[in-house]
Amino acid sequence: MTAPDLKTPTDLKSNATKSVAEALNGALADSFALYLKTKNFHWHVSGPHFRDYHLMFDEQATEILGVTDLIAERVRKTGNTTLRSIGDVARHQSVKDNDADFVSPADMLKELRDDNLALVETFRAVKAAATEAGDNATEGIVDDWTDQAEQRAWFLFEAARGA
Template identity: 50%
Template sequence: MSHSYAFVDATPAAQFRPFSEHAVEDISSHLNPLLADVFALYLKTKNFHWHRFGPQFRDCHLLLEEQGERIFGITDAIAERVRMIGGTTLHSINDIARLQRLAGNEVPVVPPQQMLAELRADNLRLAAFMLSAHATCEKHQDVATASLLENWIADAQRRAWSLAAANR
């Protein structure tokens, strides 16, 4: 069964939305895959947190724990922005799997340096996806979502920088 996550919400709260149906569809079509990517990156970060081994175990274990918490922390805000503008958002893990662009890692044993390199690359890709969503929000004058995205882009870039530094 296929779902569209860019349609306009008909709930009473949606009647107050300041955006056209086209704007809601356009913004939602960027934010929902972004939300799926954030969930995918969260799980990958936790996977590597749980399975980290080797030198600097404790430091990297704690770094990945902190990063996982920060990543998970934006999921609610992304979904709520979609709802606030009058869109609908993800309903299930199947929606995440269908919309995510960031790959997971199911390899049983991943070398520690590869873990950090993968997460760095994923955070940079996430920042690029956020930048694309930001451009769409600016196009529709959704300054509130654009502002959130600016902070999240900076956070993703900071995580990538930390991962690169930890991998030296």
């Protein structure tokens, strides 16, 4: 069976949207990896601040997951295709997985903070690609995602002061 033409109509040049889509797909992969890591830590946190960290990690994971759909839809709106599988995510992600049997709450906070700050840098690369491509819609929406990641990093930093 022949695949249908998935090219969404856009007035942006295809070579320009390709670089934006690549940057967005990298951000999408990192967002999925960060979502799963945040849920992992939500499921496995322990200690005297269990309830606070458990709830914060769940809130942050929900926020991150919400952004993934927006990122993927933005890729499609530019006339490109997005990630299709866990393997595809793994090939594009720069956020490192954490498969450790035990991670201390303090290390969880630090690792998630650092990963959110790395995601901020990824979003800044998306913004730069969008600016170069003249894609003002991506330029504008990525600012919200950057602010959310900065806020998560700030909360994690503040929570770690007592950890």
